[in-house]
Amino acid sequence: MSRNLVIYFSRKGQNYVNGKIVELEKGNTELVAEYIRDAVGADLFEIETVKEYPADYMECTEAARQEQRDNARPKLKAYLRDIKEYDNIVIAGPCWWGTYPCAVFAQLEKLHFRGKHVFPVMTHEGSGEANSRSDLKKFCTGAKVEKTFAIQGSSVEGAREKVAAWATKHLG
Numbered sequence: 001m002s003r004n005l006v007i008y009f010s011r012k013g014q015n016y017v018n019g020k021i022v023e024l025e026k027g028n029t030e031l032v033a034e035y036i037r038d039a040v041g042a043d044l045f046e047i048e049t050v051k052e053y054p055a056d057y058m059e060c061t062e063a064a065r066q067e068q069r070d071n072a073r074p075k076l077k078a079y080l081r082d083i084k085e086y087d088n089i090v091i092a093g094p095c096w097w098g099t100y101p102c103a104v105f106a107q108l109e110k111l112h113f114r115g116k117h118v119f120p121v122m123t124h125e126g127s128g129e130a131n132s133r134s135d136l137k138k139f140c141t142g143a144k145v146e147k148t149f150a151i152q153g154s155s156v157e158g159a160r161e162k163v164a165a166w167a168t169k170h171l172g
């Protein structure tokens with residue numbers, strides 16, 4: 001049986017859902033990661049930054065924008081050091097200004113992907129897969145990077161079955 005790992009980043013707190021600011025106890029991407037684990041079995045690794053991003057949505061968008069301009073690599077609370085025991089690596093995160101948050105790249109740079117099967121997953125509020133796949137290809141040298149599974153963040157709560165169907169097809 002294939003071994004599955006989901007590496008994900010997800011932000012709790014204020015988020016923008018269908019044109020309104022709401023408070024989320026659990027981030028959208030974290031829910032997707034859990035649905036995948038529940039459907040096919042997977043280990044989860046959450047990417048967490050030492051310095052938290054602002055809880056305020058607008059402040060967070062500004063901070064993220066600045067990080068992207070600086071091509072920053074924020075320090076993480078813990079780094080996953082190797083992925084040898086896994087066949088399939090799902091990399092899940094929100095779309096922040098057209099790609100994954102810099103924190104995701106800070107983790108990916110520490111890993112060796114040769115021979116792995118990589119599945120990009122992106123939650124978003126309209127941008128779809130954006131640059132997720134092309135950016136992962138830069139960080140996952142030697143891996144086979146599949147098409148992105150993109151899902152609108154505000155639809156995630158009711159999307160357990162949709163996510164499970166995707167996971168079963170690709171990782172089951």
Ligand SMILES: Cc1cc2nc3c(=O)[nH]c(=O)nc-3n(C[C@H](O)[C@H](O)[C@H](O)COP(=O)(O)O)c2cc1C
Nearest residue numbers: 010011027028029094095097098123125126127153
């Ligand atoms: C800093 C920031 C930047 C964002 N940029 C985009 C964007 O460029 N395109 C888009 O469709 N959604 C954007 N969003 C919305 C998020 O991608 C969406 O709400 C996502 O589901 C959040 O996932 P999370 O709850 O797991 O963090 C942005 C959200 C934040 C906080």
